[in-house]
Amino acid sequence: MTVFMKFRTALAGFPRLALWIVAGFLFLGLFGPWLVPHDPLKQNLLAAGQGPGLVHWLGTDHLGRDTFSRLIAAANTSLVGITLVLGIALIIGIGLGTLAGYRRGWTEEAIMRVTDVGLAMPSLIIALAMIGIFGTGYWNMVIALALAWWPSFCRVSRAVAVGVMNKPHIEALRVMGASPLRIFFVHLLPTTTGSVLVYATADAGGPALSIATLSFLGLGIQPPTPEWGQMLVDSLPYLEGDPRQVILPGLALTLVVVAFNFLGEAIALNRVPRPLGRRLLARRRAEAAAWGRPPTGLVTGEKA
């Protein structure tokens, strides 16, 4: 099977709508900045507070900036942010987790203790504390959130690593003389990375919400760079008169997070088989009916 077809069957079990939304988000996030009809940063006080129209499809905010363009640009901000946070968190988490699963013993104990503490703390608190001490700023936010997210990746990769280490082929590799480094990088790491990546994509909604929440609090993405949470808080004072500017960024964010969460649920496979749908059931019934039944009396054998 070609790579494309393999990809398609792999995605076959997933809810279509969610996939499309995520694809849309990725597309807009990547190419949005080149596709926007207006400059998202350009203010025009004369055109402030407009409703949807021909020029500004979704209207303008209180500073006259085109809302549609800002929403799309914010997708880019989100995507970059999520990628950075997850990327750093994955590197730390997978690295430490695989190491813990590989070495066991004291190393594992130490790493997992720290992981446990990290898991017990809500992500936002760590970010808030760090921003409170070290100040706002893009990289402060990214690093703070990455520090909040790595523990869960660490735990998953350790579990996977332990599972792989228990498999017979690792023992065989050792006997054949493979060096520890080789086992670690060639055999362990790819497996743990693969598992955790799947888990991480399902979890992508989390950093999206955190970035938006921090921006809402004025501690994340600073204006004028557009970001959904920040757009929402900027428009909050005008809620009564122009709710649109609050609703639109909120909806955009919710939509993307819903899509990611939907995918995440689908990934956590249903362990209980669901009953057959009506059509399938009818088909099976017809199948069985076509067999007929054994003629009566054939098998009752009452009298010889």
Place this chain on the structure above:
Amino acid sequence: MLGYVTGRFRNAAILLVLASMLCFGLVVSAPGNVAVLIAELRTPGATFAQIAEIEEELGLNDPLPTRYWHWLSGVPEGDFGISYKTGEEVGAAMARRLSVTATLLGGAAIFACLFSLAMGFLGALRPHGVVDGLTRIGALIGASTPQFFLGAMLIYGFALKLGWFPTFGDNQGLRSYILPWITLGMLPGCVLSRLVRVGLEEEMTRPFALTARAKGLRRNAILFRDALPNVAPAWLTAFGAQCTAMTVGSVVVEPLFAWPGVGAMFLQGVQFRDFMVVQAGLLIFISFFILLNLAVDIAVMLLDPKLRRQGGR
């Protein structure tokens, strides 16, 4: 069992000490010179001499352990130092705000608890049916909606347009509690409802559910009397985690509804880099988390008959 409980308390105490060290360590590693900030606060355009004076006064030149002990010994009396921004006593300010935050958290937690049990159970009554599908989608959307967005929408719809509730403040009695409670409790409630729904479905596939059906019990009765008690420990653990998350959520919800709580004060501390406030808030939050985990651990142990007899092992 007593051994388990005392062990848990001991762990919690150790964690509390570690947390205090963490909070302290975080603040002393802050860039910049605190003495400068305070000097500016007292007399703009302070001189080096004044700054040095303040450094002595605050004990900034003492070795770290001394400073740590100095700070820690003040905590039990509620002395968390002076806010660098407002100059008032942090401890006293926090104490005033505790009851506000407690009201917010308590109500939201109860809402999340009842909501999750109701939604999850409703869905499980007829698996894969219409109600189940609707509650599933509803829970998914609810778990993905940012709390600040939900709050803004609730304010717009029910306070501004319909006028049923005040748009902000906590001084109009029960009416002013409703929207903040829902805003804070909805997301955790939806997350927990998924857990209940999936958990119930799993429990219904277990052998004891078949036994119950063989006894002649109806499905709904089995769901309630047999499946639900088995879901309880997992739900309780998750509920504890969600309460932790809600505590942090107060940092968003309190400013949104203009409630003068600990979260709002902590947020201001972070926004203005008021280290003493950040330190105090962090310590209060983390201590609360540790105690909450302790309570949940003990409750789960009491709930699960196997753990109860074996003393928690």
Place this chain on the structure above:
Amino acid sequence: MNAVYDIRDLTVDLYTRSAAVRVVDGVSLSVAAGECLAIVGESGSGKTVMSFAPIGLMPEGVSVGLSGGAQLAGADLIGGEEAALARLRGREVAVIFQDPMTALNPARRIGSQIAEVCTLHLGLKGAAAEARALELMRLVGISDPEARLRQYPHELSGGLCQRVVIAMAIAAEPKLLIADEPTTALDVTVQAQILDLLRDLRARMGMAMILITHDIGVVANAADRVAVMYAGRLAEVGPVDQVLRAPTHPYTRALIDAIPRPEDPVGSPFRGLPGMPPQLAGPIGGCAFAPRCPRATPGCATLRPPMRAVAGTPGWQAACHHLTLAVIPKGAAA
């Protein structure tokens, strides 16, 4: 015939995502009051489905199609509503399961689980239900019942758990007791106790019993009649003594043959049966056992053998084309 449980040409089709499967294919049996019928077969022979499907005890989410006739104490089971079936369960028919430790709810006390049945079917509430639960526990031989009332399943041994399950089953004095491999998960010594208990209760209450098992020893010990199933069909049914001593169906014969005997020399190979049972799918043409049968002839693969009486003994039948040709087994009634 005062049959408590009577099934005629029962056919059970299982509807799965990939295909429809015929799990039970035209089985007819009956059990009289006070009688114990053992149903023997390998895993996948349909013995459990045959007993559970008519009373609506298939696992959650599994779709089945039932046809034929099934009657329990005069009531029609096929085509009945779930509500009607639920009313029969526990009251007219009760079930005891293979693994007693998991059959009980780990989060509830023993007393509560037994009393629940008393409340549901006997209308007893509170203290009265508890009293009846104590009675039942004594009846099934549980020592120190007052203490056991408040205990949880994980505090009891396997044998004790099984007694609790039995107590729950007989609470409403059902007419039929279905025992699905009740001793498989227990120690050998406990097995004998449980079987004795079941026989005792049967005699006391005049209950009919269906005993599903793959253990011939249990059959010999506890059953009056035995039915042998293969690939969802009935191979042979008859009085235990006759069938076990002189099996007529080749499959039954192989089963009995396979049991090691004291006179076998040490180190001799097992007398197994070559091949595997057929993968269940649609109905099998001809005799299901033909591919593995030493007696098979070409005709066996095309024509399904009807149940024929054996050697003129009433109640003894086997489904084999070559019955009449087989040598009359020694020891059988003339």
